[in-house]
Amino acid sequence: MIIVLKPEATQADIAHISGKLKEKGLAVHISKGSERTIIGAIGDDRLLAELPLAIFPGVESVHKILQPFKLVSREFKKENTIIRFPNGVTIGGEEIQVMAGPCAVESDEQLLFVAERVKESGAKILRGGAFKPRTSPYTFQGLGETGLKHLSKAREKTGLLVITELMDPRDLDMVEEHTDIIQIGARNMQNFRLLSDVGRARKPVLLKRGLSATIKEFLMAAEYIASQGNQDIILCERGIRTFETMTRNTLDLNAVPVLKSLTHLPILVDPSHGTGRWDLVIPMAKAGIAAGADALMIEVHNNPEEAFSDGEESLTPENFERLMRECRKVASAVDRFI
Numbered sequence: 319m320i321i322v323l324k325p326e327a328t329q330a331d332i333a334h335i336s337g338k339l340k341e342k343g344l345a346v347h348i349s350k351g352s353e354r355t356i357i358g359a360i361g362d363d364r365l366l367a368e369l370p371l372a373i374f375p376g377v378e379s380v381h382k383i384l385q386p387f388k389l390v391s392r393e394f395k396k397e398n399t400i401i402r403f404p405n406g407v408t409i410g411g412e413e414i415q416v417m418a419g420p421c422a423v424e425s426d427e428q429l430l431f432v433a434e435r436v437k438e439s440g441a442k443i444l445r446g447g448a449f450k451p452r453t454s455p456y457t458f459q460g461l462g463e464t465g466l467k468h469l470s471k472a473r474e475k476t477g478l479l480v481i482t483e484l485m486d487p488r489d490l491d492m493v494e495e496h497t498d499i500i501q502i503g504a505r506n507m508q509n510f511r512l513l514s515d516v517g518r519a520r521k522p523v524l525l526k527r528g529l530s531a532t533i534k535e536f537l538m539a540a541e542y543i544a545s546q547g548n549q550d551i552i553l554c555e556r557g558i559r560t561f562e563t564m565t566r567n568t569l570d571l572n573a574v575p576v577l578k579s580l581t582h583l584p585i586l587v588d589p590s591h592g593t594g595r596w597d598l599v600i601p602m603a604k605a606g607i608a609a610g611a612d613a614l615m616i617e618v619h620n621n622p623e624e625a626f627s628d629g630e631e632s633l634t635p636e637n638f639e640r641l642m643r644e645c646r647k648v649a650s651a652v653d654r655f656i
């Protein structure tokens with residue numbers, strides 16, 4: 319429900335109305351525009367029906383949120399969400415953040431080497447999987463808790479923030495302890511139990527779009543997380559399944575401006591999984607920024623040919639340096655910076 323207040327509504331009116339809504343157990347968001355204040359309230363329509371909002375002083379009109387996704391919709395919150403980390407890094411503001419690192423954490427030395435190189439090139443967030451969702455049960459499944467410890471150590475040594483994937487709700491506490499952002503992989507986009515659990519976590523969540531998920535399904539998955547209280551969500555476009563076989567997936571850049579219009583959440587583009595080919599990563603990273611992405615996720619490996627997973631889409635540290643140089647130019651062309 320969107321409650322539009324009259325221009326003359328006072329601070330006391332706003333406090334009174336939002337207090338009444340919260341008393342009913344509704345989630346409330348207040349957006350202060352230059353002319354009018356808008357209050358978004360989410361909950362069962364029957365609870366709202368019990369509140370005769372029209373008679374509250376200051377209320378001009380009341381509207382239903384028409385989208386099936388509520389908390390994550392732009393109807394509920396007009397301004398862009400900016401996620402802020404304790405070290406000052408932001409996602410969703412003017413600065414474009416780049417998360418870079420190996421597909422999988424393979425060893426302490428490998429991770430630290432890549433971490434230092436991507437940091438030198440300007441990345442502020444280190445990625446690396448400790449739990450890997452592999453198609454075959456006979457391929458490398460990740461180092462598990464040992465991998466998480468390597469991530470913690472790399473974070474300590476470099477000062478980079480860390481992102482890693484959570485596959486199983488039973489590992490939530492352990493993953494949360496070692497990471498700054500919790501990644502939900504494409505294969506788990508509709509694992510509703512996992513989504514609800516990270517919705518109660520205290521760390522921001524990167525939600526990857528499912529392999530064949532529509533944008534609406536993607537936003538409904540984000541709503542599961544938000545509905546549990548965690549609204550620090552980054553949406554990741556990582557390519558979808560199409561008939562095309564030249565690339566691993568088809569990076570759906572349409573999704574970037576479509577999502578921007580439908581949601582206030584920051585949008586990240588992952589051209590590594592989106593193409594599956596290292597030689598396409600730089601052009602599609604630039605295209606992602608041009609389309610309006612707030613962040614990028616890039617796989618970087620010290621020796622891609624020997625990588626345990628996703629070597630064919632991983633950049634060498636030298637190519638990552640080139641990516642950053644080229645992306646800075648595109649960022650400035652769209653009034654952003656890296």
Ligand code: PEP
Pocket residue numbers: 421447451502503504505526556591
């Ligand atoms: C990954 O980031 O390494 C990964 C497995 O991604 P996705 O879930 O998008 O396939």
Ligand code: MN
Pocket residue numbers: 421422591617627628
């Ligand atoms: Mn990967």
